[in-house]
Amino acid sequence: MTETLLAWVEAHAAWAPAAVFALAFAESLPLLGFFVPGSAILLGVGVLIALDALPVLPVMLAAMAGAALGDSSGFLLVRWLGRGAARRCLPARGRRLQARSVLIFRRWGWWAVFLSRFFAPLRAFVPVIAGLSGMSMARFQSANIPSAILWAPVVLLPGQIAAWAAGALDGPALLAGLAILLAATGFFLVRGRRTA
Numbered sequence: 001m002t003e004t005l006l007a008w009v010e011a012h013a014a015w016a017p018a019a020v021f022a023l024a025f026a027e028s029l030p031l032l033g034f035f036v037p038g039s040a041i042l043l044g045v046g047v048l049i050a051l052d053a054l055p056v057l058p059v060m061l062a063a064m065a066g067a068a069l070g071d072s073s074g075f076l077l078v079r080w081l082g083r084g085a086a087r088r089c090l091p092a093r094g095r096r097l098q099a100r101s102v103l104i105f106r107r108w109g110w111w112a113v114f115l116s117r118f119f120a121p122l123r124a125f126v127p128v129i130a131g132l133s134g135m136s137m138a139r140f141q142s143a144n145i146p147s148a149i150l151w152a153p154v155v156l157l158p159g160q161i162a163a164w165a166a167g168a169l170d171g172p173a174l175l176a177g178l179a180i181l182l183a184a185t186g187f188f189l190v191r192g193r194r195t196a
Contacts, residue, residue: 006044016054017062024063028070033124046156060152068148071127078131105133113143117151
């Protein structure tokens with residue numbers, strides 16, 4: 001699915017900002033966002049940007065807007081339904097966890113909204129908890145918008161860096177760099193186990 005979507009985006013570069021907006025929006029929606037592989041696709045979009053197949057600024061702005069509006073939609077949906085109706089929509093087995101989440105959220109709410117943007121599974125659920133906990137719209141947006149602005153480059157840049165590194169380094173140098181990276185990772189993993 002990821003390869004098919006990336007091929008479509010590359011073939012229809014004029015529609016890339018709209019596709020990225022829809023992807024970032026869907027990935028931030030409650031429940032639906034749990035099933036959308038948006039981060040993987042956006043990493044591929046970053047590679048396409050680095051290869052000059054897509055325009056960087058419109059795609060970046062579309063990712064920011066889609067993420068911010070997706071989270072706002074989840075938050076506003078809970079506010080529109082009301083806390084009681086929203087709680088009834090949640091599975092019965094999860095109500096205890098939801099109650100604990102609201103208590104934790106009342107203490108760490110702003111940071112929860114800001115930081116959850118960078119963790120795909122949480123991204124779709126934190127706006128719902130924000131609405132259930134009674135967070136004000138101004139406080140929610142003060143975390144939502146800056147996190148979306150920061151999130152777009154964070155998710156798109158690794159693909160661009162990988163494409164640049166692959167293009168800047170010839171075959172043997174790239175293989176040597178990867179071997180050094182793997183050896184260093186292995187060293188730190190073994191060292192971490194011994195000290196644990």
